[in-house]
Amino acid sequence: MLEQRRLDDRLIELVIDAPGVGRTPLRLLLPAGFDADPGRRWPVLYLLHGGDGDFTDWTDGSQVKEMTSALDVIVAMPDSGSGATYVDWAYDGPNGRPQYETWITELLPDLLKREFRADDRAVIAGLSAGGFGAMSYAARHPDRYRAVATFSGNLDTRDGDRIGPWLSAVPTLALDRAFPLGDPLTQEVRWRGHNPLDLVPNLAGVGMFVSNGNGQIGELSGPLEFTDFLWLESSTERRSRAFVARAAELGIAVTTDFYGNGTHSFPWWNRELGRAMPMLMAALDRERSAPDSFTYRSVEPRFSVWDWTFEVSDRADLAFTDVTIDGDELSVSGNGTLRVTTPPNFVAGAGYQVASEVVTVGADGRITFVVDLPDNAESYSFGVDLPGPRLTGPAARVDILAVA
Numbered sequence: 065m066l067e068q069r070r071l072d073d074r075l076i077e078l079v080i081d082a083p084g085v086g087r088t089p090l091r092l093l094l095p096a097g098f099d100a101d102p103g104r105r106w107p108v109l110y111l112l113h114g115g116d117g118d119f120t121d122w123t124d125g126s127q128v129k130e131m132t133s134a135l136d137v138i139v140a141m142p143d144s145g146s147g148a149t150y151v152d153w154a155y156d157g158p159n160g161r162p163q164y165e166t167w168i169t170e171l172l173p174d175l176l177k178r179e180f181r182a183d184d185r186a187v188i189a190g191l192s193a194g195g196f197g198a199m200s201y202a203a204r205h206p207d208r209y210r211a212v213a214t215f216s217g218n219l220d221t222r223d224g225d226r227i228g229p230w231l232s233a234v235p236t237l238a239l240d241r242a243f244p245l246g247d248p249l250t251q252e253v254r255w256r257g258h259n260p261l262d263l264v265p266n267l268a269g270v271g272m273f274v275s276n277g278n279g280q281i282g283e284l285s286g287p288l289e290f291t292d293f294l295w296l297e298s299s300t301e302r303r304s305r306a307f308v309a310r311a312a313e314l315g316i317a318v319t320t321d322f323y324g325n326g327t328h329s330f331p332w333w334n335r336e337l338g339r340a341m342p343m344l345m346a347a348l349d350r351e352r353s354a355p356d357s358f359t360y361r362s363v364e365p366r367f368s369v370w371d372w373t374f375e376v377s378d379r380a381d382l383a384f385t386d387v388t389i390d391g392d393e394l395s396v397s398g399n400g401t402l403r404v405t406t407p408p409n410f411v412a413g414a415g416y417q418v419a420s421e422v423v424t425v426g427a428d429g430r431i432t433f434v435v436d437l438p439d440n441a442e443s444y445s446f447g448v449d450l451p452g453p454r455l456t457g458p459a460a461r462v463d464i465l466a467v468a
Contacts, residue, residue, distance in 0.1 A: 092139065094138060109188070109189065112197045114190070120141075131338055132341075144164045145240060189214070192328065206358075213344060216275075222261070261306060357391065372405070383442060395459040
């Protein structure tokens with residue numbers, strides 16, 4: 065930690081030297097009872113800013129301090145650069161190859177636990193590009209966030225607008241002068257691997273609040289609303305509605321507030337944060353444990369969720385791996401070879417039949433085995449593809465059976 069200064073009784077501003085990000089600022093709103101109860105640990109609400117914004121936006125533009133004055137929660141407001149990309153960059157930009165996702169989802173929580181007595185309970189919310197970041201993080205790490213809220217969020221980065229199919233990626237190019245995940249034409253699967261719409265199956269069990277205006281002047285609009293911002297709000301509404309429709313197809317619940325007239329500006333986001341706050345706080349109060357059944361999809365070569373670990377090798381190209389866990393039954397789609405390590409749910413030294421092989425449980429209670437994937441990974445053409453996931457062929461099924 066490079067710098068720390070107290071701005072008022074609850075608000076702290078920090079500057080951190082974070083691996084993969086470098087010198088990065090951060091604001092924290094501490095609970096009113098933080099200093100008086102030094103033995104207590106606290107849950108965290110992460111608030112993400114939008115494009116061309118920064119870590120001060122929520123405290124300067126909203127009433128978040130007043131909203132949380134009586135709540136037992138730390139509010140963390142990190143920075144993600146002017147482009148608000150919220151991803152680990154795959155390619156160099158003018159300022160190197162920042163790793164924002166690793167910083168915000170892994171290193172920052174560790175710092176808050178170590179220095180500010182945070183615990184493992186977390187919810188996340190964001191506006192505009194920060195809405196993308198919040199929903200993408202919740203979808204890529206559903207075991208870390210109990211609920212997520214987005215306000216005018218870009219929930220489908222593959223959706224196009226007036227001048228071409230990739231305009232939703234253009235603000236990143238304009239603000240940071242680089243595509244953080246590569247060319248969205250030739251690296252489409254990498255973009256989809258962070259895209260909320262494509263990751264909806266991962267979000268079952270995560271509380272969700274999605275809100276948007278329609279881009280028309282409304283009762284909270286200022287006297288000098290910019291035309292481009294009106295258009296931007298209508299674009300995010302289309303993407304938010306597409307996300308909610310995809311969740312409905314899969315039977316995944318989303319609380320929505322499509323409030324009609326409303327523009328891409330803070331008076332609306334401030335109001336929507338207030339409307340989302342009861343859901344976010346209720347999620348922190350509920351008990352939560354690893355589900356017996358879940359579905360998860362990823363384009364990463366190694367990923368972990370709910371204490372399961374998956375490593376893909378011999379993959380022909382960057383592609384999705386789709387995993388469904390149902391008790392001790394595993395179904396997977398993709399290509400290459402998948403190495404699976406289970407949670408520590410088994411008796412050390414016991415034998416289990418996994419496919420055609422008998423494996424022995426490790427001393428840590430975990431089973432590790434290998435699955436040959438059926439070469440049916442979700443794939444894309446060079447050019448414009450319709451949004452949403454593709455159908456794949458039959459999944460490979462593996463049962464974990466105790467040996468008598």
